Amino acid sequence: MDWKKFFVAFVAAFGFIFLFGFLWYGKLMHGAHQEVPTLWRTEADFGNHFSTLVFGHMVMAFFLTLVCARFVPGGGPGACATLAILVALIYAGADMITFAVQPLTTKILCGWIVGDLIQFAIAGAIIGGIYKAAPANITFVKERSP
Amino acid sequence: MKRFILAFVAAYVFMFFWGWFLNGVLLKDVYAETPNLWRSQSEMMSLFHWIIIGQALLIFAFVAIYASGFAGGGVMAGIRLGFLLEIAAIGMRLAIYALQPFPEKLIIYGSISGLIEMIIVGAIVGAIYKPAAGRTA
Numbered sequence: 068m069d070w071k072k073f074f075v076a077f078v079a080a081f082g083f084i085f086l087f088g089f090l091w092y093g094k095l096m097h098g099a100h101q102e103v104p105t106l107w108r109t110e111a112d113f114g115n116h117f118s119t120l121v122f123g124h125m126v127m128a129f130f131l132t133l134v135c136a137r138f139v140p141g142g143g144p145g146a147c148a149t150l151a152i153l154v155a156l157i158y159a160g161a162d163m164i165t166f167a168v169q170p171l172t173t174k175i176l177c178g179w180i181v182g183d184l185i186q187f188a189i190a191g192a193i194i195g196g197i198y199k200a201a202p203a204n205i206t207f208v209k210e211r212s213p
Numbered sequence: 214m215k216r217f218i219l220a221f222v223a224a225y226v227f228m229f230f231w232g233w234f235l236n237g238v239l240l241k242d243v244y245a246e247t248p249n250l251w252r253s254q255s256e257m258m259s260l261f262h263w264i265i266i267g268q269a270l271l272i273f274a275f276v277a278i279y280a281s282g283f284a285g286g287g288v289m290a291g292i293r294l295g296f297l298l299e300i301a302a303i304g305m306r307l308a309i310y311a312l313q314p315f316p317e318k319l320i321i322y323g324s325i326s327g328l329i330e331m332i333i334v335g336a337i338v339g340a341i342y343k344p345a346a347g348r349t350a
Contacts, residue, residue: 088308105249108314120311126304134297138282150282156274157298158305163267167260168236170252 069198073136076198080190081128087189088124091182099174106169128190135194142199144192151191155183217280220341224334225272231333232268235326243319250313272334279338291339295331302327 092100100107108116131151139146159180166176236244244251252260279294286293303324310320 106313108312112314113312116311120308123304123307123309123311126307127301128304130297130301130304134294134301137297138278150278153274153278153281154298154301156277157271157302160267160269160271160274161302161305163263163270164232167263167267168251168257170256 068136072198073132076136076194077129077132079193079197080132081125083193084128084131084186084190085121085124087182087186091178091186096175096178096182099172099178102172103170103175106171131187131190132194132198135191136198139195142195142197144195147195147198148188148192151187151194152184154191155187158183158187216342217276220279220338221272221276223341224276224337225269227337228268228272228330228334229265231326231330232264235330239326240319240322243316243322246316247314247319250315275331275334276338276342279335280342280344286339288336288339291335291337291342292332293335294339295333295335296328299328299331302331 107113131154134154135147135150138150162176162179162183165171166173251257275294275298278298279291306320306324306327309315310317
């Protein structure tokens with residue numbers, strides 16, 4: 068694995084995921100979230116847990132980068148974005164389960180699912196655009212002759 | 214395709230019963246500590262189809278990732294994939310914990326059980342799904 072490129076891809080993915088999360092979930096969906104105020108921490112309480120938010124995003128970005136690096140060692144924005152969309156579908160499934168057990172609105176559910184898909188697709192494309200292992204580190208699967 | 218469907222069904226059945234046992238039985242008292250964060254029992258039952266669809270989507274995506282990239286690796290490759298994806302999900306869980314006032318122990322128990330769940334899902338998928346001949350050597 069090319070750790071230098073991996074690190075650059077991870078930092079770029081983290082930066083994008085955090086910024087997108089702030090804009091999409093924090094700003095664009097702010098009104099929708101306020102329809103169910105009892106579900107969220109107060110501003111002060113959220114401030115006390117901000118480091119957990121940052122750490123959670125770092126973990127997400129790191130492991131998304133790791134999955135892309137293992138799965139698509141040759142890199143490429145298209146292949147990594149496709150993989151990341153599949154990962155986003157896992158999160159979308161989890162969002163649906165959350166909707167069934169927590170008093171979220173359908174607007175919030177739709178916003179979360181669309182957000183996950185956009186966020187992961189772009190993050191995957193960024194990772195794929197940056198991370199490309201050296202040819203010597205890529206193991207190709209040999210095609211079986213007919 | 215047949216093995217894809219078999220892997221999907223087996224993993225789905227496991228996830229369904231694991232989810233019921235964990236959330237409905239083992240963690241019932243922990244959830245009861247924060248009733249304002251959850252729907253009532255009757256409301257949850259009326260939205261139960263969302264749990265079924267959500268679990269199906271989650272398992273479908275997992276098997277699709279495995280089938281398109283990790284196929285041929287067997288049980289260990291499935292476990293590795295399950296582990297990686299669940300650690301990323303723990304990151305998401307931590308981010309949500311920063312926003313919603315869940316009890317800390319719910320995050321800890323949820324993360325440990327999620328890891329066990331996805332490792333077993335990975336093992337099931339890895340044991341059942343085999344790539345079509347001609348795609349790998």
